[in-house]
Amino acid sequence: MSTRTDQLLATGAATPASVNLGTVPPSTASEKPVLSAEQVTLAYGRRIVLSEVNLAIQRGEFWAFLGPNGEGKSTLIKALLGAIQPMRGKIFLRADFQQRTRLALVPQECEVNPSVPTTVREFVLGGLVGISLNGTQQDARLRGVLDLMTVSHLRERSLWTLSGGQRQRALVARALIRDPLLLIVDEPTAGLDLAAAASLLDAITSLSRDKGITIVFVTHDLGIAAQHATHAALFRGGKLTAGPLKEVFTPANLSRTFGVPVGVHHDDHGCVHVAVEHPSAASPSPQ
């Protein structure tokens, strides 16, 4: 029923006031998880959604949360964000998340009230709520995240004149301006065309790989998870199967989660490929 805050042990973690979006040293075995769940049971009223969830997310890991609709992915995200309390068990957060200054969310779509006039600059700076920075630091962070998401040229444009892909990039920029250690991303490619989705995914993947940002990525897309994630959590029947991608992505686990036969193939480069097996298909094709 409680959330405990541990001490920050990360050696390379930036202070909340820093504008550092540079490379962060990889996580070490002795480092405490960014967040972990121990025997967590989540419920709405008396209806249990997830039971006895165990999860430990280390810095720099890219987690994919996968599963059919209604299996508790969003519920667990809400619990991680502190919006709902566990019925049983504990969620441990590192001390640097106590004020949530190092935590950011990219929602599924831009839910900003369209009657509010706003520019990309104002929208992205809105991500700094709760973080004390002077004007120079704010400008530096703004420039950094706009460059990173390749939307610097749109800085003074109205948010409502952007394409879907550009708006999603602005959403990610608003999250990144918090200089997060943990970025929770809820199906950001929904509604985007293939090119925009691929571009956005590459940008998010590079954040995990190059900047050491921990990513929790909610998706229905097995291909995206196989291509980008280092770890996966499969949601089915109120239970969670979680761990390194290669251990979790087995034909048995995926077939049980999605209710259809799924083939898994490991190539010579160590990459995982998955494909839904249809009766007419002889072998799985790479995603």
Place this chain on the structure above:
Amino acid sequence: MISEFLNSWSMFAPSYLAALFGGLLLSFLGVIVVARAQVFIAAAVAQASMLGIALDLLLGTGQPAAFAVAFSVIAALATGSRAQRGGTSHEEITAWIFLVGASGSILLLAKHPNGLKSVQSTMASSLLGAAATDVITFGVLAVLAGGLALAQRRQLVLFVSDPVMAAAIGMRVGAWSLGLAVALGLGTGLVIRSSGLLFTFGCLVLPALVAKNLCREAGTMFLVAPGVCLASVLAGLMLANYHDYPPGQVIVTVLAALLVGAWGWREFRLRFSA
């Protein structure tokens, strides 16, 4: 016209200052109302205040401001309550409050001596009945509202534009909703008692709507809307004094004309920038 207005200042100073400070207070609140697309809620809250004033008159308690504030705060809280999926929507509650406020204030006083006249005069907005206490109250509240709005501008913009994100990064959106509903009810209820329904509703929504069409960023609306309101109230008071028209109506007409101009400017800007 200006010299005649200045000459009238000594006689009508409390009314003029109450209009200026009341308008300023409402214009800050109006930015939040307009940004949250709650113009109809503002109308319902104003009508609920009318019902409070009517009930005070019926009971003869002599506390119209307290009744107006109580009813408007209750209305603002009711319209701001969380809607449940498949349950009662905000629009249903807002429409109910608006209609009950509008009809109830007339029905309560239909057989009361001078009752209907009082209701009609409050609806028609007479700015000439303000007292020194109104000036002080509106002035203090306007300074508080302005100071808070400017100091918490980024939080306010995030809250009104994207409450999901606001909650995710630790803002207490429930407390913010409650605080803003109380502020809206308080401001509306106090100003409506001394300045009337038309002036109150006009200053609540029109300056913010003008600002919305002039501004490219929500944060700037908190600066532009009060400026528009102050200029319009001053211009309206001068015109009303010079032509001997009722000031509340003139101020609202000036604001409405400015809104048409702001719409035109926005269209021009969109075409020009395209």
